[in-house]
Amino acid sequence: MGAAARNGLNHSVTLDQRKAMxxxxxxxxxxEFTGGPAEYTSGTVHELTTExxxxxxxxYGFYRTQRSAVTPEGATPETTTHPTLSSNVKFxxxxxxxxxxxxxxxxxLFVTGENAHSREFSEEAFRLAGDRKELVVVSGAGHVDLYDRTGVIPFDKLTTFFQTNLR
Incomplete structure (x- = not known):
C-alpha cells in the first residue's frame, strides 16, 4: 500500500502529483481540526459503468456484493474501503x-494472482527477501480472488509451507 500510494501502479504517479496529494x-x-467534516477518497466504486x-x-464484485458480508462496526457502504483524505497520505x-x-x-511465502494488479508488489518483496523464499503465482487469479475463492487459493502450498517451516 505504501508503494501504491507513493508511486501508483506501474510507477504512474509523478513527484508533482505526490506533492499535490x-x-x-x-x-x-x-x-477536520477546526471541526469540519471528514472527506473520504478513493476505494471501491459504488456502481459500475461502461467506463x-x-x-x-x-x-466491486467483492466489496459491493454479498461476497463481502463484512462491514466493520461504524462503517457504512459509503465509507467501507474509503480512507479519509487526511489519513490516506499516511500510506x-x-x-x-x-x-x-x-x-x-x-x-x-509470497502468494499473488497471475492477473492481480498488486502482483508487482509481491514480486518486489520477493526480489528483496533473503534466500529462503518462495513466490507462488496463482494461475488465472486476480487480487480479490485470493480473498475468498477457495477453489483457487493454494491451500496445499500454504499447508506444506507452514508444516515445513513452523515449529
Missing part, C-alpha cells in the same frame, strides 16, 4: 519492505 491532505486535516476499469470491477510513509532482511532470514 500531500497539500490536499494537509488542507483537509486543517478542516469502469477492470480493477474497479474486481473490487506515503508506509515502507513495508524497509528492513525486510530482518524478517527474511526466516522462510517467506
Amino acid at each position: 500531500i497539500d490536499t491532505a494537509v488542507a483537509q486535516r486543517d478542516v 469502469s476499469t477492470p480493477i474497479e470491477r474486481e473490487f 506515503l510513509n508506509f515502507h513495508p519492505f524497509n528492513d525486510i532482511e530482518t524478517v527474511s532470514p526466516r522462510p517467506m
Whole structure:
C-alpha cells in the first residue's frame, strides 16, 4: 500500500502529483481540526459503468456484493474501503519492505494472482527477501480472488509451507 500510494501502479504517479496529494491532505486535516467534516477518497466504486476499469470491477464484485458480508462496526457502504483524505497520505510513509532482511532470514511465502494488479508488489518483496523464499503465482487469479475463492487459493502450498517451516 505504501508503494501504491507513493508511486501508483506501474510507477504512474509523478513527484508533482505526490506533492499535490500531500497539500490536499494537509488542507483537509486543517478542516477536520477546526471541526469540519471528514472527506473520504478513493476505494471501491459504488456502481459500475461502461467506463469502469477492470480493477474497479474486481473490487466491486467483492466489496459491493454479498461476497463481502463484512462491514466493520461504524462503517457504512459509503465509507467501507474509503480512507479519509487526511489519513490516506499516511500510506506515503508506509515502507513495508524497509528492513525486510530482518524478517527474511526466516522462510517467506509470497502468494499473488497471475492477473492481480498488486502482483508487482509481491514480486518486489520477493526480489528483496533473503534466500529462503518462495513466490507462488496463482494461475488465472486476480487480487480479490485470493480473498475468498477457495477453489483457487493454494491451500496445499500454504499447508506444506507452514508444516515445513513452523515449529
